[in-house]
Amino acid sequence: xxxxxxxxxxxxxxxxxxxxxxxxxxxxxxxxxxxxxxxxxxxxxxxxxxxxxxxxxxxxxxxxxxxxxxxxxxxxxxxxxxxxxxxxxxxxxxxxxxxxxxxxxxxxxxxxxxxxxxxxxxxxxxxxxxxxxxxxxxxxxxxxxxxxxxxxxxxxxxxxxxxxxxxxxxxxxxxxxxxxxxxxxxxxxxxxxxxxxxxxxxxxxxxxxxxxxxxxxxxxxxxxxxxxxxxxxxxxxxxxxxxxxxxxxxxxxxxxxxxxxxxxxxxxxxxxxxxxxxxxxxxxxxxxxxxxxxxxxxxxxxxxxxxxxxxxxxxxxxxxxxxxxxxxxxxxxxxxxxxxxxxxxxxxxxxxxxxxxxxxxxxxxxxxxxxxxxxxxxxxxxxxxxxxxxxxxxxxxxxxxxxxxxxxxxxxxxxxxxxxxxxxxxxxxxxxxxxxxxxxxxxxxxxxxxxxxxxxxxxxxxxxxxxxxxxxxxxxxxxxxxxxxxxxxxxxxxxxxxxxxxxxxxxxx
Numbered sequence: 001x002x003x004x005x006x007x008x009x010x011x012x013x014x015x016x017x018x019x020x021x022x023x024x025x026x027x028x029x030x031x032x033x034x035x036x037x038x039x040x041x042x043x044x045x046x047x048x049x050x051x052x053x054x055x056x057x058x059x060x061x062x063x064x065x066x067x068x069x070x071x072x073x074x075x076x077x078x079x080x081x082x083x084x085x086x087x088x089x090x091x092x093x094x095x096x097x098x099x100x101x102x103x104x105x106x107x108x109x110x111x112x113x114x115x116x117x118x119x120x121x122x123x124x125x126x127x128x129x130x131x132x133x134x135x136x137x138x139x140x141x142x143x144x145x146x147x148x149x150x151x152x153x154x155x156x157x158x159x160x161x162x163x164x165x166x167x168x169x170x171x172x173x174x175x176x177x178x179x180x181x182x183x184x185x186x187x188x189x190x191x192x193x194x195x196x197x198x199x200x201x202x203x204x205x206x207x208x209x210x211x212x213x214x215x216x217x218x219x220x221x222x223x224x225x226x227x228x229x230x231x232x233x234x235x236x237x238x239x240x241x242x243x244x245x246x247x248x249x250x251x252x253x254x255x256x257x258x259x260x261x262x263x264x265x266x267x268x269x270x271x272x273x274x275x276x277x278x279x280x281x282x283x284x285x286x287x288x289x290x291x292x293x294x295x296x297x298x299x300x301x302x303x304x305x306x307x308x309x310x311x312x313x314x315x316x317x318x319x320x321x322x323x324x325x326x327x328x329x330x331x332x333x334x335x336x337x338x339x340x341x342x343x344x345x346x347x348x349x350x351x352x353x354x355x356x357x358x359x360x361x362x363x364x365x366x367x368x369x370x371x372x373x374x375x376x377x378x379x380x381x382x383x384x385x386x387x388x389x390x391x392x393x394x395x396x397x398x399x400x401x402x403x404x405x406x407x408x409x410x411x412x413x414x415x416x417x418x419x420x421x422x423x424x425x426x427x428x429x430x431x432x433x434x435x436x437x438x439x440x441x442x443x444x445x446x447x448x449x450x451x452x453x454x455x456x457x458x459x460x461x462x463x464x465x466x467x468x469x470x471x472x473x474x475x476x477x478x479x480x481x482x483x484x485x486x487x488x489x490x491x492x493x494x495x496x497x498x499x500x501x502x503x504x505x506x507x508x509x
Contacts, residue, residue: 032072
């Protein structure tokens with residue numbers, strides 16, 4: 001194993017491999033800076049070009065895109081409040097408010113540092129779990145996936161602020177959006193209203209761009225003032241960036257916990273990355289003694305989800321390499337490239353092509369570091385965007401966003417869907433209905449539905465399938481505790497306060 005690790009590192013530091021890693025990282029960052037485009041688009045563009053490369057070089061350029069694009073998508077999430085992809089969404093809750101306060105460079109610095117540390121943590125876990133990764137992945141099935149999704153919805157109280165009712169309403173809106181289109185379980189159409197463009201459902205790109213980009217553009221146009229409320233200077237932005245880079249060290253416990261959570265959830269095939277980003281943000285909120293600044297510009301709200309979502313990369317490679325089951329949308333694109341070079345993902349790859357596996361691991365580590373360094377170096381200049389007048393920003397952001405929604409499926413119907421969802425997002429913000437909770441419901445709706453019916457098929461219609469499996473039962477208990485935790489914490493505080501008062505009275509007597 002150690003010999004293969006050194007062999008993979010030697011392959012990576014060959015001149016052609018380093019050049020491929022540089023190209024992949026730059027392409028991933030540049031494309032992910034455009035709202036609606038992600039590293040997936042970059043990987044799709046490069047798949048035909050990998051045919052003439054060796055297997056190791058092809059993996060270097062593809063995995064480099066995965067690592068570096070994570071940072072690129074978070075940059076404009078912080079600067080203009082538009083998530084680059086689903087995994088970037090939780091960063092907007094505190095990253096964008098920091099930009100409004102003129103601390104965009106600090107937020108980008110913290111994001112870049114947390115991303116690098118989280119990515120390295122996920123890759124380290126991947127290294128350790130290589131011999132036993134197959135057994136780890138097989139422990140999770142549809143009941144566990146359903147419970148993980150249910151756990152994600154149970155934290156909506158943390159994302160909704162003080163109003164649980166508004167959070168539940170937002171979740172219902174998100175669930176309704178996720179159920180639009182063809183029913184994958186029993187067939188038939190749902191909520192399409194006879195519109196053919198809705199038969200395939202609401203694309204994720206349209207949902208994110210509409211809820212965040214279009215609604216943000218409407219806010220900017222109506223307010224008529226720059227994003228940052230104070231003047232941003234280049235020298236001050238550089239000092240802020242250094243402060244942000246140091247921030248994860250001041251919250252080391254949060255960084256390690258969120259990285260561990262992201263790695264575990266990344267190993268869940270499907271939407272583990274998005275769920276992991278939301279759960280790590282919720283953990284950052286729930287584990288904090290002072291929660292008053294979350295949603296208003298708390299640096300911990302950037303460190304938590306950024307470390308978690310980047311650790312997902314290492315976790316997502318576990319099922320991809322051990323079982324041939326992609327852990328995320330981006331790792332799914334690695335499968336055709338591997339098979340194009342005669343490599344079948346699964347146990348055979350771990351035994352016969354271990355050098356290629358280690359090339360992928362090292363590429364993931366170094367591309368995370370590379371993407372973080374670029375983001376840090378560019379943050380002082382990028383922070384100046386927050387002082388640009390809305391009359392210049394609004395048409396540019398709107399045009400780029402709508403182009404991004406069109407590019408996904410190349411359908412004008414998607415542009416109209418994006419605009420309609422944008423008006424819905426603006427209305428939700430106006431009535432203080434948390435958009436974050438709606439996004440959570442939209443993402444997890446299809447996961448819950450599919451896993452629920454698969455679980456019932458496993459149990460032949462018996463609901464005990466959710467209670468007979470130890471991991472599923474444990475997740476259910478955690479979900480119940482997480483949902484009622486605000487009330488439990490209040491009860492604990494009252495008990496402690498009562499005991500303190502009683503003790504003082506006894507002492508006074």
